[in-house]
Amino acid sequence: MKGLKIVVLAKQVPDTRNVGKDAMKADGTVNRAVLPAIFNPEDLNALEQALRLKDKYPGTEITLLTMGPGRAAEIIREGLYRGADNGILLSDRAFAGSDTLATSYALSCTLKKMGKIDIIIAGRQAIDGDTAQVGPQVAEKLALPQITYAEDVISAENGKIVVKRRIERGVETVEGTLPMVVTVNASAPECRPRNAKFVMKYKHARAVSEMQNADEDYILLHNNRPYLNIGEWSVNDIETQAEELGLTGSPTKVKAIENVVFQAKEAKVLEPSDADMDELMKELIANHTIG
Amino acid sequence: MNNVFVYCEIEEGQIADVSLELLTKGRSLADDLKCNLEAVVIGADLKGIEKQIIPFGVDTLWIADDKSLYPYTTLPHTSIIVKLFEEEKPQIALMGATSIGRDLGPRVSSALHSGLTADCTSLIIGDHEDKKNKKEYKDLLYQIRPAFGGNIVATIINPDCRPQMATVREGVMKKEIRSEAYKGKVKNIEVEKYVKPEDFIVKVIERHMEASKVNIKNAGIVVAGGYGVGSKENFDKLYELADVIGAEVGASRAAVDAGYASHERQIGQTGVTVRPKLYIACGISGQIQHTAGMEESSMVIAINTDKNAPINNFADYIITGDIADVIPKMIKHYKLNTK
Structure with missing residues (x-):
């Protein structure tokens, strides 16, 4: 049988383990420029599922699609190193301040432009927002069915897809038709490591906005090896309604932000008494560490 | 019209705890807003289910009862909720932050172009002044949630789009019966008018309970x-x-x-x-x-x-x-x- 056309939706996320005071802008949106950026963990689980399908169905093509600033091309390279075939970076000021709905709209417009796709696969949620909304909202906007909380894409052949999904108290195996949107859980297998051969091949892969200061030799290298050019699309490359984009297209607004960044401090010494344990639990609940 | 709605999850004939907790919160929000609390339950063999729901202070319970609707699959439940919300125009809609609520919620919010805030830890009613556009909003739902790996707590509002949707995890809100004698009415949803045959494109072929694998690496x-x-x-x-x-x-x-x-x-x-x-x-x-x-x-x-x-x-x-x-x-x- 012929291979599948798979698009992996991935997001470069600020590493929420290292959050400083300047992490939020005055308008309540995230100041990504000051934070270390990583490949969203569950999107790596999603990439692994795509790579397994590629192993199983030769001829399968995996495209990594990400929306973000120029430096988000880093995760496309990371995907190429692990076996993805190509990538598209969707990058434009017009998308700034998007909530999940405006993000899903921009991604769905891009996916429409990419032609026939069999499976759109994404991580369940991103660690910066933990909303788990973009996958299902992309599916709705493309009028495609969805399978969320996937742990194993068992098969995808003859127009059918079978997926094992993790639900609260057990597992469920579901069958649907292609095309399908699938979101993958952290409980799915971890992504394979980089492949040295692919690292050699793609280490100079760059998106247009990363090539602005490139010298002539580097431009020549990219002209000679077209696979080193990471596709970069702006709002002008897709068909959109301006009022659906960015802050304007976002129904949810951030009204207020309370910072709960933990300060380095002296250790508190507690007695194993009811009073101290009560105090401890109150503190942990109040600063949202637990509960 | 413009009431508070709660989507009730059902597992083996029992309404999920998270849904009962949301009914309790929904009741108090409805009291603050001086409107009614309505609930929706979608599933199979739901005879008598109102006894589990109405005592939480539910004024109207919508029931969609058909064997094709259990176990949960995305599209039929989405079709029912979207059409019902278009007809009834709730101002607030609450769902559990479960594998069902987090599958259904975003789909519904996308179809209705309404905002959705996931995993809220607190829901309160408050006003908002949009200084830039010189607009005043009364009685909005403040959707309060930790974000950014728990490093910040954000208050989210949906000033212009309805319903204002939120999901909440199990155990976050308290569960409290309003009155065993509470009087609410039941309305049956004519399922075939809400659901299309093509909504059954995804089928559950096997389901079993199984303990989740150990995942200490990603534990919070x-x-x-x-x-x-x-x-x-x-x-x-x-x-x-x-x-x-x-x-x-x-x-x-x-x-x-x-x-x-x-x-x-x-x-x-x-x-x-x-x-x-x-x-x-x-x-x-x-x-x-x-x-x-x-x-x-x-x-x-x-x-x-x-x-x-x-x-x-x-x-x-x-x-x-x-x-x-x-x-x-x-x-x-x-x-x-x-x-």
């Missing part, structure tokens, strides 16, 4: 035990605590070697490295081989009988005491302060 909270826990029975107390506060259980090499925990839970140089926001070290002395695997935790609570244990150098809270005494107290006071 880790309760870890060392040799100092002393016995397998004491180690069980760690599981109890982890269960209550939503944590995973980890172990030091010495605890694994002593047979208190399986190897997949081992944290440290020869095990897994974890970076949770809270690490509770129980009876762990703090050998470097262990601390190498947990030193990047955001917050550490060390419980140890030895007040000079090296682990205390990493701790934000030091509790000098016995596991068998301290952990039950932590569980007790966690419960007292959350409900």
Whole structure:
């Protein structure tokens, strides 16, 4: 049988383990420029599922699609190193301040432009927002069915897809038709490591906005090896309604932000008494560490 | 019209706890807004289900009862909710932050172009002034949630789009019956008018209960035990605590070697490295081989009988005491302060 056309939706996320005071802008949106950026963990689980399908169905093509600033091309390279075939970076000021709905709209417009796709696969949620909304909202906007909380894409052949999904108290195996949107859980297998051969091949892969200061030799290298050019699309490359984009297209607004960044401090010494344990639990609940 | 709606999940004939908690919260929001509370339940064999729902103060219960609607699949439930919301125009809609609510909610919000806030920890009614556009909003739903890995708490509002949608995790809100004698009416949804045949494109072919695999690496909270826990029975107390506060259980090499925990839970140089926001070290002395695997935790609570244990150098809270005494107290006071 012929291979599948798979698009992996991935997001470069600020590493929420290292959050400083300047992490939020005055308008309540995230100041990504000051934070270390990583490949969203569950999107790596999603990439692994795509790579397994590629192993199983030769001829399968995996495209990594990400929306973000120029430096988000880093995760496309990371995907190429692990076996993805190509990538598209969707990058434009017009998308700034998007909530999940405006993000899903921009991604769905891009996916429409990419032609026939069999499976759109994404991580369940991103660690910066933990909303788990973009996958299902992309599916709705493309009028495609969805399978969320996937742990194993068992098969995808003859127009059918079978997926094992993790639900609260057990597992469920579901069958649907292609095309399908699938979101993958952290409980799915971890992504394979980089492949040295692919690292050699793609280490100079760059998106247009990363090539602005490139010298002539580097431009020549990219002209000679077209696979080193990471596709970069702006709002002008897709068909959109301006009022659906960015802050304007976002129904949810951030009204207020309370910072709960933990300060380095002296250790508190507690007695194993009811009073101290009560105090401890109150503190942990109040600063949202637990509960 | 413009009432508060709660989507009720059902599992084997029982309304899920999270839904009952949302009904309780929904009732109090409806009281604040002086409007009605309505509930929707979608499933099969729902005869008599109103007895579980109306006592929570539900004025109208919508029931879609058809064998094709259980177990839950995305599209039929979405079709019913979207059409019902288009007709009834709720101002607020609440769902559980479960594998169902987090599958259904975004789909519905996308179809209705309404905002949705996931995993809210608090919901209150308040006003809002949009200074830039000089607009005043009365009685909006403040959707309050931690974001950014728990480093900030954000208050989210949907000024212009309805319904204002939010999901909430189980156990966050309290569950309280309004009155056993509460009078609410039941409305049956004519399923065939709401659902299309093509909505049944995804079929559940097999379902079974199965414990989830150990996943300490990505856990937000880790309760870890060392040799100092002393016995397998004491180690069980760690599981109890982890269960209550939503944590995973980890172990030091010495605890694994002593047979208190399986190897997949081992944290440290020869095990897994974890970076949770809270690490509770129980009876762990703090050998470097262990601390190498947990030193990047955001917050550490060390419980140890030895007040000079090296682990205390990493701790934000030091509790000098016995596991068998301290952990039950932590569980007790966690419960007292959350409900």
